[in-house]
Amino acid sequence: MKFSKIVLAIICMVVAPVSPAQDGLGGGHGAESRNMRLAGMSDLQGRSAFQVVIAKQGERWIAYVGTHGGGAMNPLTGQEEGNGTIILDVSDARQPRIVHHIPTASKKAVEGGEGTGAQMVQVCAGKDLPRGDPAKAYMMRTDGSRAHEMWDVTVPERPVKITDIVADLRSTHRQAWECDTGIAYVNSGLPGWEVLRMTQAWDLSDPAKPVHVRDFALPGQQPGAPKRANRRLHDGHGPFSTGPKGNRLYFGYGNVGSGAFQIVDREKLLNGPKEPTPENLLYPQLSFQATGTMQAVHAVLPLIGMEIPEYSRYTKGRVRDFLLVLPEAIENECHEGPTMMVVVDITDERNPIGVANFQVENKDGRFCTRGGRFGPHQTQENLTRIYHKRVVFVAWFNAGVRAVDIRDPYNPKEIGFYIPATNKNTRPECVKTAEGPRCKIAIVTNNVEVDDRGYVYMTDRTRSGLHILEPTGEVRKIANFK
């Protein structure tokens, strides 16, 4: 062995305590971390995973994981099953245990494909919903591009489907379900609309009896509007709701390029005139902000009422509202424009202004060459007081999950990160070259969420599973574990 290789091996041992799992195709890689450590891991049966939400049910902590298309063996049933919803008991975060998989018909779908599997999932307790059964727990999920479904998950081991909320769709995507009111905003593709992804508001206060409230999109996307050259321009990505108290919905728009976000009056959306005319679609809008040359807006996270320590001695402008705006990296190996998280001051919500950005340091373009996508995708959405307005975790594809100190929104700072090791399930990601496809094996962290205990959950798009993390060092210090 040459000296340089020995040095490299030593460096690898230091940087990557978990040894590389695989040789050959791009080799895969070990874990890398700072101020975050692995608590537990599930292989998710080798399924390509998307959204993860965690609910406390009685004394148990249950994780629900949505998946992209494809299929895999479910050892619990002994069957090959199309990717659907994986339900895990994570009460002991060190030993997450899969208790059930609800399949879909996506077995033959493109592995990791969009619009198949059951990408999205939301959970509400019956006791929180205005007309739910207090003894029950409910799960809403997408079924491919076909439908939004309602399930009874009171016993996570034995979920029972209650009803299709809406079916025969062309597309589904993000869902947001207010547990205290039962109002849900689901991303649907309705025939006739001049856009693939728009929003439907549903009253799911009684989960067994969904009531349609209205359909919503940008003016120009409504049925009967003139045909657009790019039907996916300003595709909806679903809103973040602050509920009846905050009375705001924050919508992200865009698929690739030409992103925008929109601030909407929730009350006016729900109770305003519902006929999808341009006037009625504009009625609840407070502002619409294009995000320049940035990519589309995939995810948003409002941080309302931030006290800015730096401005504590000022008579004006000490308390500000912000919106974190995240595009989605789409192409592998940086075959697109750079993507970043932007912090937007929405104190004057009719006139949002960007104030800062956060990027993962990409020295020498190292993340552009290791394989898979590099860029942001999404943040945690659970506003637990442990992390809210303090630490934002951002899923950054091949850069894993990044912990960002957001206490001074003008200066977001990275304080930790975790990139899991690849494993035997990790699927190679490819780019086209003149000589044909070139593929590499790398982690592609898709989504991140936190639970009310402070555990951080990250899912992998390339089938490496679910990693449960706990903060250490500075991340733990900045979080509020009191």
Added chain:
Amino acid sequence: MPFRFSAGACRFAGLALTAAAAGLLTACQTTATQGTQGTRDPRQVEARNMQLVGHNDLQARTAYQPVIHQQGNRWIAYVGHHGGVQFNPLTGKKEDNGTSILDVSDPRQPKYLAHIPGDQGEGEAGAAQMVRICDGKTLPKGDPAKRYMLRTFGNKGHEIWDVTVPEKPALLTTVVKGLKGTHKNWWECDTGIAYLVSGVQEWRSTRMTQVWDLSDPAKPVHIRDFGLAGQEPGATGKVPINLHGPISTGPKGNRIYFGYGTNTDGVLQIVDREKLIKGPKEPTPKNLLYPQIARFELGPYSGAHTTLPILGMNMQQFAKDAKGRQRDFVFIVNESLRNECTEEARQLVYVVDVTNERTPFPVANFDVPEESGNFCARGGRFGAHSSNENQPPMYAKRVLFVTWFNAGVRALDIRNPYSPKEIGYFIPAITDNTVQRCIKTPQGARCKIEIQSNNVEVDDRGYIYVADRVNTGLHILELSGAAREVASFK
């Protein structure tokens, strides 16, 4: 901890021994004493990676805009003043503040050549705040042997002076008078087109734009009046915020970046220069909108004093990205107006991505941490005001200087506009000339004496000129240490 050294001693050294001045400056630094929190003496300089080269007291006049111009083998600085009256030792008379003219060929010994009195009045009301210089040989129809100075006359008008012999400036012509406001002009020397910040009587705002053809400085030709739609005569509703000043990229870039507002309701307006100059001139809302490419609003907490375009930045960090490697930016510098952080929000620098110029979107900010100098309590204004506009090769796309009132001038590394970083600063020492700034308290006025660095400009040699609002004069600086490495001095 910043090093502090006595500016007075350095100045004395510079006056006494020109040849040895540089060496003594170093000595000043090496004998610097470290200050301690709570015992700060405003008669001590605070600095990091910037050092004093020379100083002139500007006859204790409150100073606004410095512009430095090479005239033959000489370097001449022109400094616009706010209103006031001071004694001019060259004439032996008390004169209303106007324009100071200095020979800064040796920046260690700036030499005061002439003072052209301005209009009567205090503060922003009188004097001659703004100044621009063009050579006759550059102007299409100028006298090649001459040099011309465009300046404001109070809030009433704009004048052109012959400054071929800087010691003996002569009024050439009054471009326009009878105005109700003036401010920061822009003059394209290669075309002669000037964008004068004027308050035309019939217009609804005191600061809007007049476009003039000054290609023959002796014969100004009015082209049109311009402003934000809603500022024009006869409009109704709320009047859009006053203009602060434009920066033109000339016929080649074909863009003008207008900044409106000081500490509130800022607007960045991007305008098609060709359409502005040649489009329909009648001030109707439609005609005013015709050359407008974008109007970006900064909301209730920030103004837009300087809107400096930094175009065609090659983004090193995006070198491996397939798209978007080259970006265009505008640095918007807000202006703090109030003393001791009262009655306004923090004024800072916004970095706006204008690659897609129809949808400008800020992506970063630069601010000076208040705690780093206890600046809110120090006295006077604290916050951004103005950046240098001259972009010589050693600084272009690399280093930007921004005045920050009581925090002096700050040097920013802007090579990555997504993350501007401070690499140096200089807060001059106050002198016996420095005047106080006050705030109202229930017990009456409380006043403090502190530096108020007002405007900054650089010359083509790389010297940095900082003008003080509270009569401390003009400080000529240079970068040192790690900050000098960021610049490109070859």
